[in-house]
Amino acid sequence: MKTKNEKQGIYVHIPFCRSRCAYCGFVSSVCEYSESDYVESLAREIRERVCGIADSVYFGGGTPSVLPKGLLKRIMRELRDTAELTGDCEITTEANPDSFSDEFASEARECGVNRISLGVQSLNNEVLAAAGRRHTAEQALQAVKRAKVFGFENVSCDLMLGLPRSSEKDVSESVKSLCEAGIKHLSVYALSVEEGTPLYLSEYRVDEDASANIYEKVYAALKEYGFERYEVSNFAKRGYECRHNKKYWSLAPYVGVGAAAHSYDGKKRSFNTSDIARYIAGLRDEITEAITASDSLEEYVMLGLRTKNGIDSERASELCGYEWEKLKSRELTELVGLGMLERTAKGFKLCENAYYVMNDIIVRLV
Numbered sequence: 001m002k003t004k005n006e007k008q009g010i011y012v013h014i015p016f017c018r019s020r021c022a023y024c025g026f027v028s029s030v031c032e033y034s035e036s037d038y039v040e041s042l043a044r045e046i047r048e049r050v051c052g053i054a055d056s057v058y059f060g061g062g063t064p065s066v067l068p069k070g071l072l073k074r075i076m077r078e079l080r081d082t083a084e085l086t087g088d089c090e091i092t093t094e095a096n097p098d099s100f101s102d103e104f105a106s107e108a109r110e111c112g113v114n115r116i117s118l119g120v121q122s123l124n125n126e127v128l129a130a131a132g133r134r135h136t137a138e139q140a141l142q143a144v145k146r147a148k149v150f151g152f153e154n155v156s157c158d159l160m161l162g163l164p165r166s167s168e169k170d171v172s173e174s175v176k177s178l179c180e181a182g183i184k185h186l187s188v189y190a191l192s193v194e195e196g197t198p199l200y201l202s203e204y205r206v207d208e209d210a211s212a213n214i215y216e217k218v219y220a221a222l223k224e225y226g227f228e229r230y231e232v233s234n235f236a237k238r239g240y241e242c243r244h245n246k247k248y249w250s251l252a253p254y255v256g257v258g259a260a261a262h263s264y265d266g267k268k269r270s271f272n273t274s275d276i277a278r279y280i281a282g283l284r285d286e287i288t289e290a291i292t293a294s295d296s297l298e299e300y301v302m303l304g305l306r307t308k309n310g311i312d313s314e315r316a317s318e319l320c321g322y323e324w325e326k327l328k329s330r331e332l333t334e335l336v337g338l339g340m341l342e343r344t345a346k347g348f349k350l351c352e353n354a355y356y357v358m359n360d361i362i363v364r365l366v
Helices: 035-049 071-082 102-110 125-130 137-149 168-180 208-224 243-249 276-280 293-304 313-320 329-337 352-365
Strands: 007-014 053-061 084-095 115-121 154-161 185-190 228-231 234-236 254-257 262-264 268-271 287-290 341-343 347-350
Touching (some): 007 071, 007 243, 035 071, 035 254, 035 276, 053 071, 053 243, 071 102, 084 243, 115 137, 137 154, 137 168, 168 185, 168 208, 185 208, 208 228, 228 243, 243 254, 293 352, 329 341, 329 347, 329 352, 347 352
Parallel strands (some): 007 053, 053 084, 084 115
Antiparallel strands (some): 185 234, 228 234, 262 268, 341 347
């Protein structure tokens, strides 16, 4: 269990969007419910469940930047009243370029947000239109500039590989433009076509080999711009890694509030209803699941291998209750000999050429 003084992360889910993208499978709503009513329920949950010390807060969605004026500030006030936020607390809000207005940027700055994550996805207008994005490439670059004007030094952007009508050329140009605009962090995700989404129903499918080749070109380009890959899909300038997401990858504790939000305290996971109407009515329908030792080990190995630091053998042993490295000595020796794993001071990490066979490696180590 999380101890009283252990630093945790806080995730706040804002399930509102101006429109749904063609690939979106997240819990979100387009103008069906009152944002004010939702925030009232959110405030009640914060008062009931949030406590202790936190060194990261993350507003995700949905699209937090569509919140009407004053609501982001209201949520932050509740968080500061119930939790002790450290002086260097990383406070991130996601935003879409079309809704990242001067008004929202100003409010975010006033209430202590110090990291902006922009859902850019592409800087090709034809690709954006095919994906159902509301913004243009020009608006995306303006949003990066706006963040800088309002004093946000820590700006992250998302790019998505495998979108309809996308090519290696436009992805490379998007990377170049964003890096030259001065961003500090870039998340590069491979599109997963979720069942039930408009893209799925249109029978669009991703060319995974082509996306993998483009990813390698993106990785090479980002190294030239001084970015380090610290997790498979995440690249940052030194000192600008996302503290909140690193909690997920290292199985650190976090509390999630809002519809569909998940929490983890080291021994169990819990999650709220994804029904926004029920959540607003105060019916969170929280479900709790105990985490077994084998579950913890599998998650730790799977997530740890995605990161530049890899697996800490001592931590793996603590999670599973036995001497993990000794039990897996044959597999570890073989994988190191094959050039798939590299020994580190504390354990093991993936070699550069092993990311495409990562799932096979995970199966052998759990």
